[in-house]
Amino acid sequence: MSDSQNTTVTPSIWQRVKGLAHVLSRWLFLIACLGLCAGLFYISYPKVSFSFAAWFILAPFIWGICHVRGFWGAVGYGWLAGLLSNALLLSWVYYTCLHGGDLSKSLSLAAWLGLSGLLALQFAVFGGSCYFLKKTGGFFPLLAACAWVALEWLHQMIAFYGLGFPWVMLGYTQWNVPQVLYVASFAGVYGISFLLSFVGASTGWYLGQSSFRKALRQLVIAVIVFACVYGVGKHMQDKFARFLKNPRSLLTVETALLQPNIDQYKKWTPEFEEEITNTLKDMGGQLAKNTYLAVWPESAVPGSLTDEKYFELFSHIGQTSGAYQVVGSNIFVSENEQYVGAYLLNPAGDGLSAYRKEKLVPFGEFIPFEGLFRYVLKDVEVMGALGAFLPGPHPQPLLEAGRVKLGTTVCYESIFPQLWREQNKQGAQLFVNITNDAWFFNTAAPYQHLAANVLRAVENGRPVLRAANTGFSAYIDAFGNINQKSNLFTQEILTVSVPLSVTERNTFYTKWGDWFAWLCAILFFTIGISTIVFLYE
DSSP: OHHHHHHHHHHHHHHHHHHHHHHHHHHHHHHHHHHHHHHHHHHHSTTTOOGGGGGGTHHHHHHHHTTOOSHHHHHHHHHHHHHHHHHHHTTHHHHIIIIISOOOHHHHHHHHHHHHHHHHHHHHHHHHHHHHHGGGGGGHHHHHHHHHHHHHHHHHHHHHHSOOOTTOOGGGGGTTOHHHHTTHHHHHHHHHHHHHHHHHHHHHHHHHOSOHHHHHHHHHHHHHHHHHHHHHHHHHHHHHHHHHHSOOEEEEEEEEEEEOOOOHHHHTOGGGHHHHHHHHHHHHHTOOTTOOEEEOOTTOSSSOTTSHHHHHHHHHHHHHHOOEEEEEEEEEEETTEEEEEEEEEOTTSOOEEEEEOSSOOBTTTBOTTHHHHHHHOTTOOOSSTTOOOOOOOSSOOOEEETTEEEEEEEGGGGGOHHHHHHHHHTTOSEEEEEEOGGGGOSSSHHHHHHHHHHHHHHHHTOOEEEEESSSOOEEEOTTSOEEEEOOTTOOEEEEEEEEEESSOOOOHHHHHOSHHHHHHHHHHHHHHHHHHHHHHO
């Protein structure tokens, strides 16, 4: 009797051990996939900028999706992947809030993880979508790439017309790869995001299949796509290089980018006003006589350019150098009406036009849903020393420095391609982006911020002049090459000769906008919804 009991009990225990080991190994595998995905995100983006790794960012995530059970499991898995990835990429938020915004450690931590968690919702929707899309078999990598682009574009639209933070877009990882950047002139940053997500999804799909031979076709297609994109890009780069050596241009603009490197804590402190004014005066005195356009950073003056003392200072600089000047300055209309903006001052000092910043930084320059937030947190205030600002009107006329039409954006507006494209269609020949990244200290944020400007240059086929208070100031040509760049936290003046093309031809992206993102969204939503309905029926 005892022998019979042993023969029945022993297999049952063994089966339980095997089952537990299987569950544990699956969880460890999924955790490893999450960690690898987040790690690839981190090293692909600036500061590290190991751009090649971005082609495989989604591979471990998709590999894990192939082993996730249930729809909500896929949603949770996606949210965790997004949380880890965003937390690594946006760790500067904690440091900025703590040291730049004077928030407590607990509030800084809440801001960092809260933002990471909210942005992770995009990844969660992607994970849930992949749960259904993987039922399409060999079409899965294509549809997963469409899903990724559609969700990036949807976030961008929500941020542009409402509230969002589209800082982390997959295409930004290729900011330093000219052989890939050219795609943005046709399809915007979304075209590059599609290529990266398709190759990553194809690789992950291949790894996740029980029969590698059946999935080999998708992997081969991914390799061919990568080789073609890179090969065509190499040919186009050679063509661009020949153009830059002998630009067909009737106008070369001599410009200066001024980086005063004024400490953030001194900027709005009255006892440092004289020191700041002397710095601006000394740098203005160093401008060459042939300078046509001088660009100062955001909030270059500790007040408004219309204040008599600052207006006289910059008028004198203009009259001495003969330069038009773009000066970052707050625009005060009344006690309850102030804007972040930029003034354009002509060399004679008798002509002043302004651009008012349209897209403000949430909690840095305004409080979104102010009534709700003040109801929940009665003491909530913006982190800026001057209080809340109003958004500028949309659209606004271009600033015109004599015969040169300038597209102008301020700081955070570099992550909104719609603004740049609209100004380009108005006739912008050259883009100016002014910023004050002193808030970010020596974190990854200034590197990530610069990368967005590179994509905007390529999308519109226009040079970009970027002036930053503490860096990075840079001249980016129309093909995305950073020809000159300052260091962080140094006082510098970059002098640049910018060739402007004689033709007014616009890029395909400028003409047709987010056509590719629309296409991906249509494919994703129609086929994705059809797949869900079919599976439920």
